[in-house]
Amino acid sequence: MFDHLNVVATIVFVVFFGLVTGLGFIASRWKAADLDHIHEWGLGGRRFGPWVTWFLLGGDLYTAYTVIAIPAVVFAIGAYGFFAVPYTIIIYPFLYMTMPRLWAVSHKHGYITAGDFVLGRYGNGWLELAVSITGILATMPYIALQLVGMEKVILALGFSGHGLMQHAPITIAFVILALYTYKSGLRAPAMIAFVKDAMIYVFIIAAVIVIPIELGGFIKIFAAADAAYAAKVAANAKLAAGVTLTPGQIGPYITLAIGSAMALFMYPHAMTGALAASSSKAIRFNTMTLPAYSFVLGLIALLGVMAIAANVKVSSPQDAVPQLVLWAFPDWFAGFCFAAIALGALVPAAVMSIGAANTFTRNIWKPFIHPAMTPREESVLAKLASLVVKVGALAVIFLMPTQFALDLQLLGGVWMVQIFPALIFGLYTRWFNGWALLVGWAAGMFVGTALSWGEKAWTPVHGLAWDVPFVGPVDLGLHFAAYNGLTAVIVNIVVATLLSLVIRSQAADETAPADYEDSAMAA
Template identity: 55%
Template sequence: MPHRGIVPVELAIFAALFTIVAGLGFAAVRWRRAQNLANLDEWGLGGRAFGTFVTWFLLGGDVYTAYTFIAIPALVYGVGALGFYAVPYTIVIYPLVFLIMPRLWSVCRRHGAVTPSDFVRVRHGSSTLALAVAVTGIVATMPYIALQLVGIQSVLQSMGVAGTGWQKDLPLILAFAILAAYTYSSGLRAPALIAFVKDALIYMVVIVAVIYIPLRLGGYGHIFSSAHTHLAAKPKSAQASFIIPPGSQAAYWTLALGSAFALFMYPHAITGVLAAKGRDVIRRNAAILPAYTFLLGLIALLGYMAIAAGVNVTNTNLAVPELFQRMFPTWFTGIAFSAIAIGALVPAAIMAIASANLFTRNIWVPFLDRNATPAREAAVAKVASLAVKAGAVAFIIVLSPQFSVNLQLLGGVWILQTFPAIVFGLYTRFFHRWALLSGWLAGMVTGTWMAYATPNVAKHQAHFGGSVYNWHFLGHFKAYPGFIALCINVAVVLVLTLVFMLLRVPKGADATTPDDFEEEAALPLPEPVGISAVVGDPGKVRPAAGRS
């Protein structure tokens, strides 16, 4: 890519916006001030008190990450139509959220559960299954955080800030250190507050981009026709297409549906849901969050605009930054780049908090420190959030960004395997805990293997070549490995449940009642309690009178 050095105006705007956001992050500790931040409900879930408006920004900022804004147009730039799977993916996700998430919210609120694993433990009475879900969540989230850094990195690189030698990663480390500091002190309130700035900037940049850039490039008609010509001219090994060919349709819909199932299994998405103050907030958000999907569809088209503008980059992640630099005046490029970088901070913070919650609630306390007080839980989680961020930076610096892209692909496959334990558990107790655990294992192993065995001819990669697996056993089709693995997972769960029933292997204790899943926020929160209360005595009956 052409190296143009640092543009002062661009960098100054970037630095100014970044400073404002850091200030907001630290100030967030006073926002909706809690009497006592020293427990996970406050630090890790913002007091479970966010209304419709805040939740919209928080979830929007959470699931539409900077990496999405870089990677989806990059995919469209590279392979064309397949990259547009992001649109059906983020369409079908909302009916799922609308139906499923209020139940999860209610039961978690009732039982003081902070993480999806807390719920699994309460519902299936198995700390092993809960541990499996927790570890999957953490391992799947880590590379996702690292990818947010890739987003910041591509912006810094385009601005010419990335130096050489040991200084190369200094700006990145600095940005993340600041992020780590304010997440440590303010908890979930920090990303929730910053999300306002992030989304305002993103909306502004995208709306300007989808109007201004086509005007300069001669209209949408011209953009699409030049993309068509360009994609058609690519070698067959690139597997690029302008309209999804029949052979790739299974890949397209399994990728969309599988990703939709996976997204709200990610700990950071669940954290955003649990931080809402009521079921109604979640249901309402399922109807208004698609505004971001529309935005994402427009962002995907930036990939074609980059083609039409003649952007020629080998690292497709640089396509959008490069497009902005070519099309926008420098001051607006500064704003656009800030939007992407700040767009990375919000999800990175929530992901770190969610992983820290998982580590504390489902690994540290149950296995190492059973008598932890709520204050101690919060202290452990805060330190864990620092460790997670340091880990993510190390990921990027020590290992290659390509490695975290591979792992992120795997992360999606992995997190999808927790779907039966969490979502089936919300509706029925039919499935046996050991069957769910075996299904999880089967899905993890087969999914990992399929992702590993996928080559990418165009990029000369023998493994982890992409999200489409060529299935050859008893028939032939191309599909998302995570989705195939989920089918295997569910089949194992079904069969083994029947086997365990026949063998009369005891089920785990269920601490929930059917009513717990419908509960409105009609009760004050119980005093924050440690894990001991969550594990609880399964037979424990809460006074029914207290509910009405």
């Protein structure tokens, strides 16, 4: 297991990991409060100011899987992997308009989750349940993929093993994560995010300066990548790859960016980070400054073409970044970089488990199993649920082939965007009927899942000419492929709109127009 261990890199890795572990346990004393209340344990008491929120959201949204997977797509097929950059740019103007309204009404009524808001707005418990199950369902493989990112860097350190021993290092890491998350709640990832983000910035800045110098500049890097993509296409005519988008990639690229932007803040963990802010002003500050992470994301994507130019040989594209780091840097700095990537798994995994635990406790267990729960019982159950979520994520890694887990994650955005109409439209209007939104959600989930189901794996896009049972191929005349999530949510919206025209809502709305008022703008 240790025959090929890089001792220097491993020592540096362990030192930084130990530092962060200590911070995770100390975090329970930061902004001290009674953690036996779920809004304190799972939402930090809504007391995180602009800068803490900036680091928390940055650490929450830009993950280890981001650092591993985006360069991997670029390494494999080129420019298509850059879709994540425009989608993270699109999201921030959208958040500037919507999240302060959600924060205001949530603060007024004590909402902690999307399910809380949906129930209060539409008075429909089944819609609340649908929104909550969707969030948990989409989050589980997302947490598992943080483990994949961490496992890649641990393997690059030289660890090896077979069977259960192969996963021993990440199991130990996640046991530690589970313990300090249980103890400190959202305060732990918020505090750790400061260290994690600083390390990621140092790693990426060093990489985009040092590696191009070693490779002779970006002109040579892109020339080498262009030749490599051309060779791949020549060997496989069905493959679309290049330093620029091919005509067939344009439709998927655009729709994937738009659909992913719509889905991102529907995830429980993203909403948890936003609702933990101390004010709507803090959220607006972040929507104006978080694009700095989008800039870094573009630099991260460039690591994929650098790995090609460095002639890195890997069995899986996901190994490209770790092997590039080992090729480019001395062992001590490689250990530092690997620690940064590993911390990039721990912070979002912690917030994801907390967001899923809050959702399970508030919107599934409490309303349907134990309505008379006390605040302390809510907090205890949320802590236990966060442990179960982590165990479930480990089970995905142990029992499911990694490639299938990666394919399954593609469904996450397809599913999460289906709560967009209920949540975002609800911030501005009560015109939609709760039952209509529920039927629209079901239609979107069915269409999105059906389109994503492939013969061998899940696929994120589908051509807009469909095989309809008993009818045959139906050509819509658009002649391009689109992201399944965007296609499905359009179906969702159409269904919800048509039914809302027929079914007028009689359910109570516990919110009032003034509850959505953004105090920062009003001032």
